[in-house]
Amino acid sequence: MNHSKFSLSRRNLLTGVATTAVVSSFSATAQTANSALALPSLSNRTADSLASDEAYWAEIASYYNRTQGIINLEHGYWGKMAKPVIEAYQRATKMVNDQNSFYARKHFPADIRDAMSRVGQALGTQEGEIVLTRNATEAIHNLIRQYQGLSAGDAVLFADSDYPSFKTIMRWLEQDQGVESVEVITPALADQQQLLQSYVDAFDRKPNIKLMLLTHVSNQHGLVFPVKAIVEEAHKRGIDVICDCAQSWGLIDYKITDLKVNWAGFNLHKWIGSPVGVGALYMRKGALDKIAPYPGEYDLDNSRAYTRVHTATANFAAFLTVPTALDFHQAIGGENKQARLHYLRDLWFTEAQSMNHIEVLGGKDSMSSTGMSSFRIKGKTTVGDANKLQQRLENDFGIFTVIRKGLDSGACIRITPQVFTSADEIQQLVDSLKQLG
Ligand SMILES: Cc1ncc(COP(=O)(O)O)c(C=O)c1O
Structure with a gap:
């Protein structure tokens, strides 16, 4: 564990660069000035021992501005930027606006290449395997729509637990490609073996499956x-x-090579804490042939992943802030974040599991769970039930959550703390859950 005070200050997250004068290679330049902030030293603490250290995480929380007027337990939408990141973003926004096309045409291509390289290093990819996008949806939609391996009579597979807009586009392949779409129903409280078995059973039932969507979390x-x-x-x-x-x-800590996938889509604006508007497409080298280039683009020897996306004019400053967001994420440490979020989840989940009126949804064991999990009142599975519950938590208990309605088993309330959520706030959730009975 080397994410010490020194490492964050060395990386100079709170820089005050004279951006109007220095436009070349913005992201590199932004890391050369002096930093006023430094994260508390970890002095070789393990992620597990750190996870329950409220004093440490209170210091981390001081790097974020708080949501006012509510306990916000809906951090699955996008990730709040830490103060050093939002400051870097504001500087980048100003520089891009001041320098306008003179910057964007001359220097942005090199800067976005640097940002892609940083993302690739963090994910453990080879050079050229990552393309930055505006969000994960852009990456995944392109992969699905540009996939070339289907013929009439084939089947495509997705799960009830997949992201709703991606289920829609998998279903759309029926009309576009003349294939059959198959939905696998996954258990809503499960371990790794049960989840694997659901897919193996679906493969055995439908030997004509050629393409599947698989969600990591x-x-x-x-x-x-x-x-x-x-x-x-x-x-x-x-x-x-x-x-x-x-x-x-960022919700969990891993390298893409751990997953053995050829193609994937990511977000940096969730758990990596970049500005909103940054996702990534991963295409493993040597696995480009079945995904066509974006319509009108060419890649005759299937060696250029970037031809699979045509982002056009986008938020330059958001991309320029990626290295700073990664610096901050890595300074806390991916493993430490994962352990803290998991700890906060366990605090409410284990209590809720023992309440007769509550049904919990998510991972049964630590391999299958993250900081994010869900619940509902036993037997109350309609969207109307979940809406009422969300309102009650918000209005009667001051806790903000979100309903999820994609699962075959019914609607639920998702609880997603962030690294700046305290154990006291989770205790307030537990106290509220008790009163819902
Ligand atoms: C599993 C999953 N997939 C895809 C998305 C889409 O992300 P975005 O809207 O940033 O493209 C989300 C967003 O919540 C998600 O949770």
Whole structure:
């Protein structure tokens, strides 16, 4: 663990760069000035011992501005930027606006290449395997729409626990490609073996499956799917896998090579804490041939992943802030974040599990769960029930949450703390859950 005071200050997250004068290679330049802030020293603490250290996480919380007037337990939407990140973003926004096309035409291409390289290093990819996008949806939609391996009579597979707009586009392949779409129903409270078995059963039931969408961490209840094991089973049967890592990167700590996938989509604006408007497409080298270039683009030897996306004019400053967001994320430490979020989840989840009126949804064991999980009142599974519950938590208890309605088993309330959430706030959730009976 070397994410010490020194490492953050060395990286100079609170720089005051004279941006109008220095336009070349903005992201590199932004890291050369002096920093006033430094994260508390970790002095070789393990992630597990740090997870319950309220004093440490209170210091981390001081790097974020608080949501006013509510306990916000809906951090699955997008990630709040830490203060050093928002300051870097504001500087980048000003520089881009001041320098306008003179910057964007001359220097932005090199700066976005640097940002892509940083993302690639953090995810453990090879050079050229990452393309920055505006969000995970852009990456995953392109992968699905540009996939070339389907013929009439084939089937495509997705799960009830997948992201709703991606289920829609998998279903749309029926009309676009003349294929059959198949939905696998995954258990809403599950372990790794049960999740793997759901997919193996679906593969056995439908030998004509050629393409599947596989979510690493579900937006419904934070379940972690055993991606590597499912991919191995899929590949044995000649099934291609598009992996949705939109919610997983930063919520859990991993390298893309751990998953053994050929293609994936990510978000940096969730758990990596970049400005909104940054996602990433991953395409493994040597696995480009089945995903066509974006319409009108060419890649005759299938070696240029960037031809699979045509982002056009986007938020330059958001992309320029990626290295600072990664610096901050890495200064806290991916493993430490994962352990803290998991700890906060366990605080309410284990209590809720013992309440007769509550049904919990998510991972049964630590391999299958994240900081995000869900619950509902036993037997109350309609969207109307969940809406009422969300309102009650907000209005009667001052706790903000979100309803999720994609699961076959019914609607639920998702609880998603952030690294700046305190154990006291989770205790207030537990006290509220007791009163819902
Ligand atoms: C699992 C999952 N996939 C995809 C998305 C879409 O992310 P975005 O809207 O940033 O593209 C989300 C967003 O919540 C998600 O949780």
